[in-house]
Amino acid sequence: MSFSPQEATTSGSEIASEPILEAQHLQKQFPLRRLNPFGPKRAVRAVEDTSLALYPGRAMALVGESGSGKTTIARMLARLYTPTTGTLSFQGQPVGANLRAYRRNIQLIFQDPFSSLNPVHDVWYHLSRPLKLYKHARNNVEVTKQALALLERVSMTPGEQFLHKYPHQLSGGQRQRVAIARALAVQPRVLLADEPVSMLDVSIRLDILNLLLRLKEEEQLALLYITHDIASARYFAEDTLVLYAGQMVEGGPSEEVIQHPKHPYTQLLLSAAPDPDRLVAGKGLAPLPARGEIPSLVTPPSGCRFHPRCPSAMPVCKEHFPPRTDLGAGHWTHCFLYGDGSGTAFGGNGTTKE
């Protein structure tokens, strides 16, 4: 059995290899249409100053609620959106204008397998397009051969049985496997999985996650796993990054972030997550430390965008977005409660583990 998440969850210092995909200071604004051309410019400020790095054979989870900007980040990494500012580099080289060459290495897996496959095309067609576009197959015989191999890799056997089926003839899990096979057909180095299981039935979710984990290990793929379910981030990814309203609030090794959350938002997220163990421990639903919903991104709160909901908000939170505080072991957060003495520790053990 090759799966052993604990071993992979090492502290940041042990990451040997160089990042394969690195994003620095990405920012994305979607301009809104104005009626009055002289009026103020308005935009949806979807993502602010985000930096992250993906490593071969490792998975990073982006955790956040709707409106947190996680999908926008994935689409910027896939260059479906052009970042407003910031740089992307692949294997140390800045990403240039040749998007097709870039997409040879970066592939996206979508949330909804019911809409990510074209209802009018069969499985063979879906797999043949990347094979032909990236010249991995020269003719239809080769396409069929490789398509069968791809289906095999995503555990759809015997492949012949599925090759000429249309999406509506497949179950949700099978469709998502075809979508993964399509991404693999490109022979990418990085997979960006945008909530790959949230539309699937509960009992088959782990099956798909395990498939992605197997691919990550066997092929040393770098994985970005986007989810709103923090428990699955713990299961799936070595590293976790928590987003709130387009801002990075906390990140580090998954186990560290989840067992010792520092940012008040991460703490809120964790206390809101369903946790049957609480039942065993004693009484039912724990009270939430904060209420409310994600603010509008057209006119977001100033400074730290969580401050209107934050139980520990200070005047300074309204003024600036807090700088990054390293908490050791690769764990960091953007919160004035930590570092520099600009605030007091929050939530019990505010000190780092060393």
Next chain:
Amino acid sequence: MRHLIRRLSIYLLAIWAAITLNFFLPRFAPGNPAEVVFYRLAQHGEASPATLNALEAEFGINTTDSLWVQYLKYLNNLIHGQLGVSITYFPNNVSDVIGQNLPWTLVLLSVSVLISFLLGSLIGVFMAWKRGSAFDTIFSSLMTFFYSILYPWLALMAVYFLGYSLGWFPFSDAYDVGTVVPGWSIDFILSAAYHAILPALTIVVSTIAGWMLTMRNSMITTLSEDYVLMAKAKGLTSRRVMFAYAARNAILPSVTGFAIALGSVVGGQLLVEIIFSYPGIGYALYQGITNQDYALADGVLLLVILATVFMNLIVDLLYTVLDPRVRQERSA
């Protein structure tokens, strides 16, 4: 606000385009329409070289003015309501002819369109509510046949069978020209209403199928919405569920459709007036066309286009009242 300003700019552009087309077409069309008109006038013995000059000016022939100057003059005339002189009703101005005929058209059109829309939508609501019943089946078949009927043909049939053969209704003119005098008298109104029955019936019958279909489909879609199910679950009366929840939402696409369909209804009305010799602007248009009275025909057409655009604006306003989602966008 946004929504309305966008719509308004569309309307202004539409009006401008129609006017401009009306100006340029005769100037670029093959042949010399001024001469055609002149010879027609000559037959009436009302032509003089001055008339020809006036006509040529109207069509932009043999004039020293540049095209732009002509265009500006033309626009200026339009703004002052000068649409030229009608040959058919010489020496009356086109605007006078239209002014005389317009009320008839407006009354007939608005009455029959309202009846058709309300009745058709109501039938559509019931068809969807009682889907699969005999009521639905019968009206569905009728709807299919009347969906694609030619107005003038239906008018001919009505005139021939209900008017000419059976003699139940009068089938020409807008009132009994021989016996009553136009005015606010009971006799006149009754006579006018009596004369309007057949033309109105023709318009209602040839347009109602469209409203029935739109409303039925839209209603069926709405009936499968959760809020209708919830209204039922709330134990509301069927009537309340049907109207306040289902039909109230289903009417929205119908209203949009209403705006789009107005154009074809207006076109149909023109044809119907011709058959019934109804003294509206459709009849004037026909006179203009058959006599190659371009000034008259174009004047009527411009007015019709203008009126349709204006009615679109009213429907837009109505829609804003009906749909709070658009209303909010307006205030935003």
Next chain:
Amino acid sequence: MRVLRGFWSLVTLNGKVMVGSGIVGFFVLVAILGPLFIHQNPLKFTSALLEPPSAAHWLGTNQGGQDVFIQLVVGTRTSIFWAFLTGVLVVIISVTVGLLSGYLGGIVDDILSLITNVFLVVPALPLAILAVEYFARTELTIALIVAFTNWAWGARVLRAQTLSMRNREFVTAARSGGERTWRLIFFEILPNQLSIVAASFITTTIQVLLAVAGLEFLGFGDSATVSWGNMLFGAYNDSALLLGAWWWFAPPGLCIALLGSGLALLNFGIDEIADPRLRREPGLKVLKKQKAVA
């Protein structure tokens, strides 16, 4: 053979489609084969004036002694040919405008939808008359002008569809897979819209059939051509009404209404196939006997 069987199963899938294609098929057959059996000039004047229907003249004769039945059969070909041709023309315009406008967005969309909206607001028939009156009276002129005044509705529907489909994940997936724009439009989006294109073609053809007949009725047709609309024009202008010659004006209009009904049925059928909510469920009859359903 497979194609034929596929076509047959498509036709029999839905009762409305079946009846509709029966009617349309009949008219198309008459249009193709009918004139082959007629060896007489439909415009030939005879001395048999205004005869009611009889064995010699199935639908009687008109004031010029021309045989109405023969005119009707010959006119079927003209009317159907021009209606379908114009319909195709309209669909080509609306598909192009709709797809480009919806997919490309931005300034292209702004301009194209502005034009579309303008054409939607301006009434088609008056605009067509305005345009047609200065030109030579031929069927081609009418076809072009009707196409020019009727494309906007289809373009609007297709634009809305394309707009919603452009953001569907399978298009984004294909785009992130490296597909080119034209392939996205024609291989990913367009195949999903075929039912809408078909429905729009049929609706348009009905519109066009009526618009052409309307213009012909006003006398803008080519008087040397026999068509349903021209027959109506002749009947009305030669006072068929006052002469009581119902057999002269009733048949062409009836043919238009019937062909239109056939097309409408096809259209309703396609709607039902595309939107299952409009379909009548098979279990409905059983259900009525069930007490437990509200």
Next chain:
Amino acid sequence: MMENNPGTQPLLEVQNLSVDYAASNGIVHAVTDVSFTLHRGEVLGLAGESGSGKSTLAFAISRLLRPPALIASGKVIYHPRLRADQQQFEQSTLPVNVLDLTSEELRSFRWNELAIVFQSAMNALNPVMTIGAQIMDVLKTHRPGMSGEARKQRAIELLRLVGIASDRLKSYPHELSGGMRQRATIAIALALNAEIIIMDEPTTALDVVVQREILTEILHLREQLHFSVIFITHDLSLLIEMADLIAIMYAGRIVERGTQRDLYLRPRHPYSYGLIHSFPTLHGPRRRALGIPGSPPDLRAVPLGCAFHPRCPLAFGACTTHLPALRPVTAGSESEQQAACHLYDVRFTSEAPTTQTIAAQYAALAEGSGTR
């Protein structure tokens, strides 16, 4: 006002309820032979995946099924009680079969006795009507004696109850956030103090924090107002935290039911076990989990015998041929836990498996697939 202890008096008894869908290629059994009892003041959780029939069951109970669905057999017995505070749909406490009510009785039964909260508040609220009007609508129909001002006061009170400011009375649904909309539908459900509120995935479309807020709100309101809840969800981990009793459905049947504690700590049906362990945990060792192999069955072709047998790591001969019935998992025990599984039938197995045995079988399966 509440004179009886929760969980003792039956309120709603569902007996052998079956729902079919008439499809073009035959009949599909969406719900088959389902029986359960809801007691006063209880939260009953119904869990299952897509196609398990959980929502169909809820619609059948409230008689809101739409064609082509129809109730094939069964009874839904409702036990009314006299309530001094309000108008009653029936002036007696004799049990009635909801499926036998005339349409007029049904109209009065609805919302007075049974209210529903739908999955998507956006779709369940009439987009062209204000929130206030949608609340007052119910009052107008069911409390014709109430004055306009009283209706308005009641609406404000209801909104306040679910944490919405009274100035939202004039808001349209699209002007509210997702969480607020769902609160508003709950306020509507509370309007007539219904005895039963069916909640069909009320929080599925919401983000976790809002979801938690609303669940807390629901439990809090139940304490205050003493209604019973049938809570339907695909997310078993939610139910374990908030339901008193849980029934798990698979392919249209209840396969296991028991208290939340029993189900979480000692799931007996292999499907229940698999479902519970399909959720990654926040604490404890991170171990490989497998979920359940295979997919939920296509209702048009449900496997013979136990519908779960093709996916079950403990399936044996009888599972492919005999349909298991719900039976107590431990004979004579006071626990109400029941499972529809041959493993607990003495005719097929001499000794019933423990949760550990099921865990071991699943682990063996995981081992097998790990080497794949």
